Amino acid sequence: MASFLISLPALERNARMLAQVAQEGGAHMLLALKAFSTTATFDTLRPYAAGCCASGLYEGRLAARHMGKHVAVYSPAYRPAELLELLDIAHHIDFNSLPQWQHYRELCCKHPRVQSGELQLGLRVNPCYSTGHTPLYDPCVPGSRLGIPAAELAGVDLSGISGLHFHTLCEQGAQELIDTFRAFEKDFGALLASPQIRYLNLGGGHWITKPNYDRAALVNLLREIRSAYHVEVYLEPGEAWCVHTGVLRARVLDVFHSLGYQHAILDVSASAHMPDVLEMPYRPDVYAVRPAAEQAPGTPAVSLPGESYSPAAQPGELPYTYRLGAPTCLAGDVMGDFSFASPLQPGDEIVFDDMTHYTIVKTTHFNGVPHPAVQLLHADGHISTACALDYADFEHRLG
Numbered sequence: 115m116a117s118f119l120i121s122l123p124a125l126e127r128n129a130r131m132l133a134q135v136a137q138e139g140g141a142h143m144l145l146a147l148k149a150f151s152t153t154a155t156f157d158t159l160r161p162y163a164a165g166c167c168a169s170g171l172y173e174g175r176l177a178a179r180h181m182g183k184h185v186a187v188y189s190p191a192y193r194p195a196e197l198l199e200l201l202d203i204a205h206h207i208d209f210n211s212l213p214q215w216q217h218y219r220e221l222c223c224k225h226p227r228v229q230s231g232e233l234q235l236g237l238r239v240n241p242c243y244s245t246g247h248t249p250l251y252d253p254c255v256p257g258s259r260l261g262i263p264a265a266e267l268a269g270v271d272l273s274g275i276s277g278l279h280f281h282t283l284c285e286q287g288a289q290e291l292i293d294t295f296r297a298f299e300k301d302f303g304a305l306l307a308s309p310q311i312r313y314l315n316l317g318g319g320h321w322i323t324k325p326n327y328d329r330a331a332l333v334n335l336l337r338e339i340r341s342a343y344h345v346e347v348y349l350e351p352g353e354a355w356c357v358h359t360g361v362l363r364a365r366v367l368d369v370f371h372s373l374g375y376q377h378a379i380l381d382v383s384a385s386a387h388m389p390d391v392l393e394m395p396y397r398p399d400v401y402a403v404r405p406a407a408e409q410a411p412g413t414p415a416v417s418l419p420g421e422s423y424s425p426a427a428q429p430g431e432l433p434y435t436y437r438l439g440a441p442t443c444l445a446g447d448v449m450g451d452f453s454f455a456s457p458l459q460p461g462d463e464i465v466f467d468d469m470t471h472y473t474i475v476k477t478t479h480f481n482g483v484p485h486p487a488v489q490l491l492h493a494d495g496h497i498s499t500a501c502a503l504d505y506a507d508f509e510h511r512l513g
């Protein structure tokens with residue numbers, strides 16, 4: 115059975131690093147649930163996270179029930195019943211447009227939690243400053259629906275608003291954030307400096323736990339914002355909590371030759387289990403699992419005793435090249451072409467690296483492919499199963 119295998123010690127390593135940045139910068143580090151919502155790991159993350167960033171009611175509920183602490187919600191639009199419940203559980207609610215804010219302003223402002231200051235209300239703004247290269251992930255593309263551009267705010271009554279939020283980055287460094295903040299400051303600095311604004315949320319997309327991320331530069335920026343503007347500063351990365359903490363383990367079901375390619379069909383699907391491979395698109399790091407005696411050099415995020423890991427390479431670099439594909443009908447449901455040091459056979463195990471974020475939260479039962487289990491590797495080496503979906507879950511979802 116395929117499985118997502120997540121290392122709790124690796125999650126804790128990232129969490130500790132994020133908490134340290136938050137502490138040194140005097141900021142608050144939230145976990146973006148859209149990237150990773152496996153509540154069975156929250157006991158590990160809770161001591162380090164200031165809370166969660168939720169994309170609407172369901173994630174907001176999950177945050178309140180399983181993480182506790184601060185719940186910051188932003189959605190491009192709220193349904194009336196959704197907003198009513200969020201008013202009871204969130205600490206920040208950020209609005210994406212002036213019409214949504216104006217529609218809900220009265221309801222929000224008379225809520226006792228808003229009046230007591232326990233819940234604050236903000237606007238997502240759009241600095242219209244792109245630093246990314248993938249339009250699918252760039253909220254600053256022309257025609258974007260995400261966030262209010264500065265020109266739309268001119269002359270508008272913003273009473274009741276006490277926070278500003280921007281999210282523009284994706285897998286980026288401190289310098290891109292600094293550049294974006296300067297662009298934001300140019301258009302929104304006067305509003306940020308006004309006494310009504312008490313928090314600034316810098317969104318996600320910060321690759322803080324990557325080895326080459328300039329954490330000192332981020333800490334300096336956070337300190338600068340706090341002292342120049344007297345606001346509480348929040349960051350809400352998702353991926354940074356999860357980088358290099360988990361793998362997707364799959365098995366080879368069949369190997370055959372067709373139309374000039376050696377194909378290996380696996381028991382997982384790019385479309386159903388790691389859709390960013392197709393959407394972004396990107397090429398995951400892949401390893402073949404070998405008996406430890408073979409001593410192949412490789413280091414996926416999660417390695418198990420008794421196994422060694424032979425890294426796959428570009429097609430043709432190693433002697434045996436395969437197109438790794440899914441057991442689905444979608445012609446393009448392939449993970450890519452990879453070469454291996456030794457031939458693949460049915461039953462062999464393959465590891466896809468770095469598969470904790472934007473995988474489990476996005477999976478489907480497309481083609482009825484069995485859903486990989488979600489398993490946790492604990493500090494003492496034992497593995498527990500957090501979730502094992504079966505046929506009944508497949509049937510139930512489809513109605």
Ligand SMILES: Cc1ncc(COP(=O)(O)O)c(C=O)c1O
Binds near residue numbers: 319351
């Ligand atoms: C509003 C918002 N906040 C936070 C995030 C988390 O981003 P990341 O996982 O890249 O850090 C996203 C991702 O799309 C987002 O849209």
